[in-house]
Amino acid sequence: MPFQIVREDIVRLEVDAVVNAANEWLRHGGGVCGAIFAAAGASELQAACDAIGHCNTGESVATPAFKLHAKHIIHTVGPIWRGGNNGEEEALRGCYRSALALAHELGDASIAFPLISSGIYGYPKDQAIDIALAEIRAFLATHEMDVYLTIFDAGSLRASLTRFAHVAEYIDDQYVRSSPYARRDRWDRPSANVWPGPAEEAELKDGAAFDVMSAPSAAPSAPPRAGSVARTATERTATPGTVPQKQDGVLKRLIKNLDASFSTTLMRMIDERGLKDSEVYKRANMSRQHFSKIRSNRHYQPKKQTVLALAVALKLSLDETRLLLERAGFALTHADERDVIVEYFIGSKNYDIYEINLALYAFDQPLLG
Secondary structure (H helix, E strand, O other): OOEEEEOOOHHHOOOOEEEEEEOOOOOOOOHHHHHHHHHHOHHHHHHHHHHHOOOOOOOEEEEEOOOOOOOEEEEEEOOOOOOOOOOHHHHHHHHHHHHHHHHHHOOOOEEEEEOOOOOOOOOOHHHHHHHHHHHHHHHHOOOOOEEEEEOOOHHHHHHHOHHHHHHHHHHHHHOOOOOOOOOHHHHHOOOOOOOOOHHHHHHHHOOOOOOOOOOOOOOOOOOOOOOOOOOOHHHOOOOOOOOOOOOOHHHHHHHHOOOOOHHHHHHHHHHHHOOOHHHHHHHOOOOHHHHHHHHHOOOOOOOHHHHHHHHHHOOOOHHHHHHHHHHOOOOOOOOOHHHHHHHHHHHOOOOOHHHHHHHHHHOOOOOOO
C-alpha cells in the first residue's frame, strides 16, 4: 500500500530514503538522529553533513545512506515547540513537503519518516500526526511513492488522540463480550513486539515519554448512535447498534445480480458513481498496479482488508459494504475488532482512509489498503 504506519525501528527499514530528524548544523545528535548516525556510520555520515554545512528549519538536504539499507538519508530540521504561535506548524509542514519533494527529485520510490519534532522537540503528538498525514496525503494525491511513517509507541499516541475515545466506546458497545479480547484491559498491556530498537531506545534516553498502551482519556461525548443493540426480526441482517440503511436504486440492482463476481460488482459500483480508476485506488490507499490486477481479472480473490479499503474509497453504505464483502466471501463481524472500527467510521460517514488507518494502528489492527 502507498502509505503505511509501522511500528518498526527506522534504521532497519529497507527503503530508498530514510528521513533523519536533524539539527540545523547537521551534527550527530541524540534520539533518532543519533541512532541513524550510528547505524549509517557516524564518521562517514558526519563528513557528508559537514560538506553541506547547514540546513534551515523546515527544509531538507540529502546525503548518501552509507551502511543503512537505503540509498539516501534525507535530513530535515523540525521546529522546537514553543507554544504554537512561533511558526511551528508551517515549519513542520515544510519538513514533510521538502523531504518528499527531494526524495521524488532523487528518484526514490520509497521513504520512511519518524514522527518529526514529536520527541525531545516537544511538538504535541496529536498535532504532529495530523500535519504528517495531511502533507503525505497531499503528496500522494499527485505522486506514486511508498511512504512509511514510523510510530513506535501506539499506546501513547492513542492516549494523545482523544477523538479515538469515541472509537473505544463504540468497540466496548459492539465487540463480542464472550471474546477473551473483548475487554478494554487488553489495551492496558503492551503488545508482544513493541520493545524499542536502537532509534527508539536512543530517543527514550533523550527524554521522550514511553507509555504502555493505556486506554484513551476522556473526550467529549460521542455522536448519537442510531438504533439499539436489541433488534427485531426484520433487523437481523443489520449490524447490532445500527439502523438498517435504506436500499437505494444502485443497491437494488446489485442484489438482482447475486451471481456476479467480486470484480464485476466492484466495477459496477465504480461506474454507478462515475469515478476514475485513479480516484478509487488513491482513496483506497492502494497502488495502481494492485488496482489494475483487480480490474483485469474478473476472478480476482481479494483479501478482506482490500475489500474494506475499496468500500471506504467508494463511500459505500454499510449495506453496500456487506454486499461487496459477500461477493468476496467475507462478512462484517463483531468478533473482529478491525471490522468494528471500520464499521464505526463507515456508519459515521467518515471515509478518510488515513484517519481510519491511524485508528486501526492505534488499536493494534491491520491497516487498510
